[in-house]
Amino acid sequence: MRLENVGRRYRAGGPWVLRGVNLDLRAGTLLRVEGGNGTGKSTLLRLMAGIDAPSAGRVRARPRTRGYVPERFPAALPLTALGYLTHLGRVRGLGKRAAAEEGAAWLERFGAGQYAATRMRELSKGSAQKVAVAQALVGSPGLLVLDEAWTGLDQHARTVLDTVVRGRVASGATVAFVDHDPARLAGAPDLTVRVAPGGLVTAAEPVEGVRRPAMTRIEALGAPGAGAPEGLPGSARPRLAPNGELALTVPEADSDAALRALLAARPGWHIRSVRPLGEREGDSA
Numbered sequence: 001m002r003l004e005n006v007g008r009r010y011r012a013g014g015p016w017v018l019r020g021v022n023l024d025l026r027a028g029t030l031l032r033v034e035g036g037n038g039t040g041k042s043t044l045l046r047l048m049a050g051i052d053a054p055s056a057g058r059v060r061a062r063p064r065t066r067g068y069v070p071e072r073f074p075a076a077l078p079l080t081a082l083g084y085l086t087h088l089g090r091v092r093g094l095g096k097r098a099a100a101e102e103g104a105a106w107l108e109r110f111g112a113g114q115y116a117a118t119r120m121r122e123l124s125k126g127s128a129q130k131v132a133v134a135q136a137l138v139g140s141p142g143l144l145v146l147d148e149a150w151t152g153l154d155q156h157a158r159t160v161l162d163t164v165v166r167g168r169v170a171s172g173a174t175v176a177f178v179d180h181d182p183a184r185l186a187g188a189p190d191l192t193v194r195v196a197p198g199g200l201v202t203a204a205e206p207v208e209g210v211r212r213p214a215m216t217r218i219e220a221l222g223a224p225g226a227g228a229p230e231g232l233p234g235s236a237r238p239r240l241a242p243n244g245e246l247a248l249t250v251p252e253a254d255s256d257a258a259l260r261a262l263l264a265a266r267p268g269w270h271i272r273s274v275r276p277l278g279e280r281e282g283d284s285a
């Protein structure tokens with residue numbers, strides 16, 4: 001998706017909160033947005049998510065399905081947690097049963113399964129935040145916009161969200177996030193931008209000492225027409241050819257897990273090569 005010369009001000013003749021923003025985000029891009037309080041980070045995320053429109057410029061090629069976690073989630077809805085997630089899933093095109101199953105699975109994964117039947121307004125702040133995150137994930141949207149989505153989550157749920165974000169990016173979703181913790185998803189963002197007072201958005205230097213993880217390329221051969229093997233780490237980026245050739249790029253730390261998944265699969269995969277990727281190869285893989 002692309003932002004072309006995007007600007008936003010909240011009243012005619014008023015100050016520009018954002019000015020001349022140009023961003024080109026390929027599928028599978030993870031974008032971190034930084035900036036001081038009140039500079040316009042949430043404004044930028046709302047424009048990306050399509051729940052607000054620019055006053056100048058355009059947003060093009062936005063993925064059709066979008067999930068958005070707002071900075072403040074309206075938790076006083078007259079629905080149960082699962083009822084709300086099911087509703088959201090149906091809005092994203094899932095059947096009723098699939099939406100309910102997926103909603104329940106996300107609640108479980110974030111450690112809020114016991115609140116499925118609790119009314120939204122009766123949830124604790126942290127549990128409501130888990131629902132806020134789950135609603136953005138139901139239906140695996142192609143664009144995920146997270147405005148301080150980790151705030152209020154317990155440590156387990158934060159770690160789950162980190163893993164889920166990496167997995168969504170690896171599957172080709174575009175993900176944009178704001179978080180006050182500079183170490184959030186350290187090393188993972190493809191692009192970090194900083195919103196400055198006055199509305200200019202510039203590419204920021206990565207946080208010092210934070211580097212992309214070393215990547216490993218695994219090549220394997222399976223049965224022609226075989227699907228991607230199950231149990232690959234969420235960080236794996238598999239590319240499968242119709243003749244059964246599989247090329248897999250994973251962070252070095254996950255390469256053992258990926259190899260185990262290939263070897264455990266039935267029918268099995270023949271591992272052809274395992275090699276570290278150079279930093280630039282890793283960028284384009």
Ligand SMILES: Nc1ncnc2c1ncn2[C@@H]1O[C@H](COP(=O)(O)OP(=O)(O)OP(=O)(O)O)[C@@H](O)[C@H]1O
Pocket residue numbers: 010017035036037038039040041042043044071
């Ligand atoms: N709906 C609105 N109507 C009028 N002004 C708004 C509106 N939303 C945001 N603003 C103003 O736009 C500016 C940027 O706000 P925004 O919430 O985007 O900043 P932020 O960087 O996300 O801030 P924070 O870090 O405090 O969450 C602020 O001056 C804010 O008062």
